[in-house]
Amino acid sequence: MSVIELEAPADVRPRSRPQPARTWGKAWQRWLSPVAVLAIWQIASSTGLLPPRLLAAPATIAATAANLIETGILPTAVGVSLQRVLLGFAAGAAAGILLALVAGLSRPGENAVDPLMQMLRALPFFGLIPLFILWFGIGETPKVLLVALAVAFPLYLNTFAGIRGVDGKLAEVAHTLKLGRAALIRHIVLPGALPQTLVGLRQSLGVAWLALIVAEQVNATAGLGYMINDAREFLRTDVIVVGLLVYSALGLLTDSLVRLLERRALSWRRGFLG
Amino acid sequence: MAARLPGVDTVASVRGLTRAFGDRVVLDALDLEIGPGEFIALLGRSGSGKSTLLRALAGLDREVTGELSVTGSVAVAFQEPRLVPWKRVLANITLGLDAPAERAHAALAEVGLTERAQAWPLTLSGGEAQRASLARALVREPGLLLLDEPFSALDALTRITIHQLVVELWARHRPAVLLVTHDVDEALLLADRVLVLDEGRIAHDSPVTAPRPRHRDNPELITLRADLLAALGVAPEGRS
Ligand SMILES: Nc1ncnc2c1ncn2[C@@H]1O[C@H](COP(=O)(O)OP(=O)(O)OP(=O)(O)O)[C@@H](O)[C@H]1O
Ligand SMILES: [Mg+2]
Numbered sequence A: 001m002s003v004i005e006l007e008a009p010a011d012v013r014p015r016s017r018p019q020p021a022r023t024w025g026k027a028w029q030r031w032l033s034p035v036a037v038l039a040i041w042q043i044a045s046s047t048g049l050l051p052p053r054l055l056a057a058p059a060t061i062a063a064t065a066a067n068l069i070e071t072g073i074l075p076t077a078v079g080v081s082l083q084r085v086l087l088g089f090a091a092g093a094a095a096g097i098l099l100a101l102v103a104g105l106s107r108p109g110e111n112a113v114d115p116l117m118q119m120l121r122a123l124p125f126f127g128l129i130p131l132f133i134l135w136f137g138i139g140e141t142p143k144v145l146l147v148a149l150a151v152a153f154p155l156y157l158n159t160f161a162g163i164r165g166v167d168g169k170l171a172e173v174a175h176t177l178k179l180g181r182a183a184l185i186r187h188i189v190l191p192g193a194l195p196q197t198l199v200g201l202r203q204s205l206g207v208a209w210l211a212l213i214v215a216e217q218v219n220a221t222a223g224l225g226y227m228i229n230d231a232r233e234f235l236r237t238d239v240i241v242v243g244l245l246v247y248s249a250l251g252l253l254t255d256s257l258v259r260l261l262e263r264r265a266l267s268w269r270r271g272f273l274g
Numbered sequence B: 001m002a003a004r005l006p007g008v009d010t011v012a013s014v015r016g017l018t019r020a021f022g023d024r025v026v027l028d029a030l031d032l033e034i035g036p037g038e039f040i041a042l043l044g045r046s047g048s049g050k051s052t053l054l055r056a057l058a059g060l061d062r063e064v065t066g067e068l069s070v071t072g073s074v075a076v077a078f079q080e081p082r083l084v085p086w087k088r089v090l091a092n093i094t095l096g097l098d099a100p101a102e103r104a105h106a107a108l109a110e111v112g113l114t115e116r117a118q119a120w121p122l123t124l125s126g127g128e129a130q131r132a133s134l135a136r137a138l139v140r141e142p143g144l145l146l147l148d149e150p151f152s153a154l155d156a157l158t159r160i161t162i163h164q165l166v167v168e169l170w171a172r173h174r175p176a177v178l179l180v181t182h183d184v185d186e187a188l189l190l191a192d193r194v195l196v197l198d199e200g201r202i203a204h205d206s207p208v209t210a211p212r213p214r215h216r217d218n219p220e221l222i223t224l225r226a227d228l229l230a231a232l233g234v235a236p237e238g239r240s
Helices: A002-012 A022-045 A059-068 A072-107 A107-121 A125-136 A138-166 A167-174 A182-216 A222-234 A237-265 B052-055 B087-095 B099-112 B127-140 B156-173 B184-190 B219-229
Strands: B014-020 B024-032 B037-044 B065-070 B076-077 B143-150 B176-179 B191-200 B201-207
Touching: A022 A059, A059 A072, A059 A237, A059 B156, A072 A107, A072 A138, A072 A182, A072 A222, A072 A237, A107 A138, A107 B052, A125 B127, A138 A182, A167 A182, A167 B052, A182 A222, A182 A237, A222 A237, A237 B087, B014 B052, B024 B099, B024 B201, B037 B156, B037 B184, B052 B065, B052 B143, B052 B176, B087 B099, B087 B127, B099 B127, B127 B143, B156 B176, B156 B184, B176 B184, B184 B219, B191 B219, B201 B219
Parallel strands: B037 B176, B037 B191, B076 B143, B143 B176
Antiparallel strands: B014 B024, B014 B065, B191 B201
């Protein structure tokens, strides 16, 4: 699945048939339905059909967003949430990749690490929140840890699979080229595992945001989740929607960062596109 | 050949080499000596153990038994070029090599790939990849060059070009060459000595003395071809 996902664009994207008129026409059509939904939504709100208690009007949401940015409430909240996700991601990614290296590069390492990881992976980690609160209180630690945990598993599983999936024929080549073990790992094993690791990276960033949202819903005194929870108390659906939009924007942003990284690091696969 | 003392004046010497996969004995107490600079072609039916022997000589098979001594360096070009896809062509040539970059450039020039030095392996044509693989083996200036059917994936024209290239490079660098091939004519055109592997042993071992460049209709080659085809269990063609 991962291979197809990574490779398909390279061959499929038809570079040879630029048809600007049709492309523009298509792009325009794709905007039609979202705009229509927005318009209907705005009309429903203005005529009172959709009370602001249930969902605020698009215009109100835009105004609220501007206001939240001006007053510094939104930037502060985003800052706090970003910090949590970055810390958790860094810790989880380091742990996941390190464990994958230990398990992937030696049999004893695999025997020590892999069974544990396979067992832990079955745990529903959002269900760990009550335990985390008991162990670490309601401060930053349980939130960061939840993100770290969510990040570690996809990266571990994919990197481990990537290392084990490296072509044995290339390892033979390395042997005939007299590469030592360190050079074998550096030139063959790690670059060979990279595509799968990047798949893991994208998955893990996806769950990182999810874990953050869940962690912040439970008990927070700052951050995006807190802003949303606080807004619920006062029936401020406009603020809630702004918070959700920011979550998804951040998710899209990190995803496109990984895509960029993929394009650069895996350019050897896209060699056909020059 | 038998007069040669093992270890003296040989780049590889094999005595009683045996390899079995389960019950199936593929190499059965095989003896072989390879002298420096010899160009040997190894023929044999599919599944006769040619690749197995080559892998043993390359040190890729740890489960062989018997005596195996290889002096000097060995380089291998596999049937598929096996270039490392995430390293550009030049980096593939220099991988694991601590020699100045000029040597790698010179090797690329020898196989006519100077312009593709910075290309990704996946963008090479089959023949280009094959030549890159050959350059990667040659740049190590091996005492023994092992070639496992390196031309079998090439079209007839590219094949002729690469045959000439291999003979030229061999004449210049003088490694001992062990070339595995299915093609009797290829063996006769290129090698000094032709071996046939059968029933796990060298069943046929004959020198080829005709001067190069050779033509298929050289009388020595015609006689040898008939012998080899017989040794391979193929009825010689009725013609000639
Ligand atoms: N790893 C292995 N496990 C089991 N059997 C093997 C293995 N490698 C080779 N064999 C068997 O050993 C025999 C010889 O294989 P080998 O690859 O040396 O043949 P070959 O002479 O190179 O044939 P071809 O000309 O088709 O390449 C074959 O019957 C093959 O099935
Ligand atoms: Mg073979």
